[in-house]
Amino acid sequence: MVEELVVAGVAVASGAAVYAIAAAKVIKQYERGVVLRLGRLRSQVRAPGFTMIVPIVDRLHKVNMQIVTMPVPAQDGITRDNVTVRVDAVIYFKVVDAADAVVQVEDYRFAVSQMAQTSLRSIIGKSDLDDLLS
Template sequence: MFSILIPLAAFAIIILAQIIKVLKEYERGVIFTLGKVGRRAAGPGLVLLVPAVQQMRKVDMRTLVADVPPQDVISRDNVSVNVNAVIYYRVVDAVKAVVQVENYKEATSQLAQTTLRSVLGKHDLDEMLQERDQLNKDIQQILDEQTEAWGIKVANVEIKRVDVAESMIRAIARQAEAERERRAKVILAEGEQQAAAKLAEAAQVLSQQEGSMQLRYLNTLQEIAGDRTNTIVFPFGTEEVAKMLRGRT
């Protein structure tokens, strides 16, 4: 008697395991009935299946984190960089995630790699380093639009690291140094131009009044009279000398 009950009990346990399914709060079950799927996923909680007629696939509805492997990217200004990122996404429609794509995790990862190379390749290196927030938003928007048909919502994308070759770093440093020198020369030239303009205005004012230039000479002599450390050669215009000589005669 017992030899017959034991196999029956084992068979009953196997059947019950196929009939009774328990889904956690963050899980949903996509049930196929004779190969056809329903409009909505089952769960959470207790789910009953018909053996040999219905099969169920579990789908995790929590936010998933996918690390995008480092990608070799050629920027718009022909700089080779190595970039990696991380994406945060979740399944919002379990039926689409199972039916519309074979493996939504692998598909999302591959799409993220392609999108990362495509978007960053349209920008210069300076934009990659300085406008990272905007690039994150652009990549997230593209991924979200393309994965919508799979029942997936991309919540966030973060570019983690942008690595540049050592030789390129030295080239960028030389470029930055040259740019600083250029700006310094431009600022110096602008200062000289402004000084020349002010001197021209001052000369025009002095030329309008007779004797003003002589007063300016005397004022300058007074300022430097106290400096006795060096020999001071002070220029004196020939016109002023001629005026002084005419005054004596």
């Protein structure tokens, strides 16, 4: 009888330990945690440090809040004076609202890259070669 209680106690304790390990998350200083509970956004974004979530029910998305540098692939374009040019660029961006970055856009890094490429082509088309060279 006592042996069965000890075995049951050990099983419950090990189950609780596994649950606690699955629920414990650490968010780094430069990140914010966006929690989706059953697909719905939780009201507040988690600050850096130790946080707990409900395993299986919650999903934690960590968003980097640092300034990110991203190269833009070389773009071929025709200037306003019909000269073909090839332009490289680098973009710098920073996420301001972590919840919007996760919920409003499917992949915010890809979206920023595509927007930069589109803007670069547009600027090339509106400029003269002399303006681009200067």
